[in-house]
Amino acid sequence: MRAEIIAVGTELLLGQIVNTNATYLSQGLAEMGIDVYFQTVVGDNAARISQAIELARSRADLIVFTGGLGPTQDDLTKDALAAYLNRPIVIHQPSMEKIESIFSSRGIHMVESNRRQAHMIEGSVPLKNEAGLAVGDGLTADGTHYMLLPGPPREMKPMFDGPGKTWLRSVAGDTHRLFSRILKFAGIGESSLEQKLIDLIDAQSDPTIAPYANEGEVAIRLSTKSQSEQEANAKLDRTEEQINQIVGKHLYAREDIPLEAAVIRLLRASGRKLSSAESCTGGLLAELVTNVPGSSGEFVGGVVTYTNMMKHKLLGIPMSQLEGTGAPGAISDSTAALMAERVRERTGSDFGISLTGVAGPSESEGKPVGLVHIGIARPGMPPAVHTIHLSGSREMIRLRAAKSALYRLWLELVDNS
Template sequence: MKAEIIAVGTELLLGQIVNTNAQAISQKLAELGIDVYFQTVVGDNAGRLRQAIEIGRGRADLLLFTGGLGPTQDDLTKDVLAQYLGRKLIIHEPSMAVIEEMFSARGMAMVESNRRQAHMIEGSEPLHNSTGLAVGNALEADGTLYVLLPGPPREMKPMLEGPAQDWLRSMLGEEVPLFSRLLKFAGIGESNLEAKLMDLIEGQDDPTIAPYAKEGEVSIRVSTKARTSEEADGKIDATVEGIKERIGEHLYAQEDIPIEEEIVRLLRSSRRRLASAESCSGGLFAELITNVPGSSGEFAGGVVTYTNVMKNKLLGIPMSQLEGKDAPGAISESTAAMMAENVRLLSDADFGVSLTGVAGPAESEGKPVGLVYFAVAERGKDTIVYTAKLSGGRSIIRLRAVKAALYRLWLALKA
């Protein structure tokens, strides 16, 4: 079955809100074995919405709408589709009763336009809205399925997961569901990853391999259609093994989690703790770690020693190391090592991680923008210092530096 998602709302076209509904709907339809071939965004305009319906009906078996079910005159989805299908709009009495009761309980007079939220297309099945007032609709007409969901995600998602999904399952018959596994990588760029997997990507059939990238991380989605999860796992596992043979040293998870979450898990399972000392990253390393719920048991704490005075006073790094004609300077391998070692000792943690460098906008200590040193100090082992030469603006350099440090820490935890 081929599907098209039609998001209705001028605010989407103006960029005032992000269409997060499309992601949730696409994922749900994939689980049901329904292929999403097109996504359309159309404004609150009857003529253009009707045109979108006509185009969609010619190329998809299912049109799934979000938005345009509210009480105002620009909420047109039900009106336009009903007119297009030559059907009447009727009142769904249970939904109408809920609306009237709400206004009565608040001691407010109900505006007549609120009745629009209880409209349903003649011959359709109502989809209960557990978190709002606008009733959803589902119907089949001339071989095409139509599902109408509200626009606000807090209303759309429960309706999608509940009555809309149930209705779609009843209409599917023998559709084979799609199963996917997300592989998460660190310490490797998208182009390098793709080059190492090019033979697999070019020769893919089933399962399929699709790479995705965002700053500091790369993901691969491995997907296949199967009648059972066991059958799907068998096919996906074989593909994953082929990927691991090439770039297994960069694969940190087979689920959609950031590397910092996997690091906290590894620290927790091994009963070890971490501390950080940051300069150019400005506390971003500590922020990412503490964004992981429950990380307080694994993260002893961190310091942001942005100036040489703070490096000296908080971490005990001699000023002769930081300043002077022959001093290595704050931006150096030896200073990065001292920062990691001293914060580990200060906190009695098992690992100390440090970052020092030049995030920009201008060079510092005669060293170029993008040069970053970071170190991993581990109890009972030699401290290792790494050098990165990063590109991008200030915020991008900071993020890339922290992700690089997290990757090296992950390798140390895995060793």
């Protein structure tokens, strides 16, 4: 079954509110195996609502409306659809009694316009509103199914999830449900990941493979339509194993969690602690890690040693290492190694991680923008240093550097788990 969502409300077109209803409905319909091919937003205008209905009917079996069921004169959805279908408006008596009872119990005079919330299109199935007053409609006419839901999310969601889905199942029959799985990757960009998986992506049919990029991370959504979760998992497992064979060293989670959460899980599982020393990222790595709930058990703390003097005072790095003729400088692999080792020693952690480099906007110490050194120290071993070259704005370089450091630590934890 093909569906189109029509969100009604001039406030949506003006950008005064965000159309979160369409997102919620699309997800819910997809889980039922109903494909949403189009989303439309139309203002509170009967003629334009009618035009939207005409277009949607040409390309969808199911049209889901949200908004325009309230008591005011600009709540036009039911009137517009009734006029389009040439059907009369009737009163849903149980809803009318509910409305009258509420106003009576509060001692408030009910104005005539409130009766509009009990209006229904003749021949439709009432969709009970547990969180508000406006009754919804489920209607089939001339081979097209229509579902009318209120606009406020607190009313729309329970109506859709309850009576709305019950009605949909009655008209859609036994559809295959959509099952999805998220795979998260780090240490590789979206383009590179797609190129490595291009043969799988080109040959995809079921499950489908869809990459999504975020700064420093990439997600792949695997989706399949199946009658049961067991059948879906069997298909998703096969595709995931194919992906894992190609890019498994970058696959850090089989659920939608950030890289820092995966790192904290590995630290927690092994009973080890982490500390950080940051220069060019200015504490961003520590912020990412401490955004993970409960991370205080694994992250003991960090320092931001932005200047050479702070590197010297807080970490004890010799000034001869940082400044002067022949000195490696603050932006060097040897300084990154010292920063990681010193912060590990001074905090008593199992791992020390450091970042020093050039985030921009201009070069520093004669080193180019985007050059970053990452140091990782652990007891009994010399610090490992990774040098990377990043591009983008100052903010992008800082975030990518922090994520790159977390990825290197994740690899270290996986290799030693």
